Amino acid sequence: MSNRSALSQPLHRLLSGALLAVSLPLAMAACAGPRPADEMPSAAVEPADAQNAGSIAPGEPSPMPSRPTCNAAAAKASLIGKTADAATVEQAKVSAGGHTVRVLKPGQMITKEYLDGRVNVHVDEKNVIVDVGCG
Numbered sequence: 617m618s619n620r621s622a623l624s625q626p627l628h629r630l631l632s633g634a635l636l637a638v639s640l641p642l643a644m645a646a647c648a649g650p651r652p653a654d655e656m657p658s659a660a661v662e663p664a665d666a667q668n669a670g671s672i673a674p675g676e677p678s679p680m681p682s683r684p685t686c687n688a689a690a691a692k693a694s695l696i697g698k699t700a701d702a703a704t705v706e707q708a709k710v711s712a713g714g715h716t717v718r719v720l721k722p723g724q725m726i727t728k729e730y731l732d733g734r735v736n737v738h739v740d741e742k743n744v745i746v747d748v749g750c751g
Contacts, residue, residue: 686714686735686750695748700739708748709735 691711698704700719709717714735720726721739730751738747 686712686733688712688735688748688750691735692748695737695745698745700737700743700745704745705737708737708745712748712750714750 690713691708694711695704695708705717705719709715712735713733715733716731717735717737718726719737719739721743722741732750734751736749736751737745738749740746
């Protein structure tokens with residue numbers, strides 16, 4: 617038994633030293649500031665961006681792609697008072713120009729983040745549409 621403990625002590629020291637040798641450079645790299653722009657690797661232009669490359673000055677951010685918008689007024693008039701079945705809910709999404717739709721029931725817990733292309737179909741206890749909104 618004493619032979620086993622005699623071997624494990626040097627092995628323990630070796631592993632502790634190796635762990636320290638590996639973790640020290642990682643800790644130092646984490647504390648380093650950002651690299652100067654002239655040391656940063658340049659990004660290659662992707663084929664999809666090649667069409668827009670001529671109109672964007674070097675170093676300028678590329679324009680944001682158009683976001684889907686929601687126009688609840690376009691869907692409200694034709695849907696309020698109808699039962700919120702699958703076809704009617706899909707019609708609400710298409711009419712409002714949204715990319716997603718959710719049906720909100722009275723007292724239901726919902727997320728509060730605003731999504732521009734999301735259509736909210738509000739229903740009553742009988743699953744009848746009472747309002748259509750966006751977000």
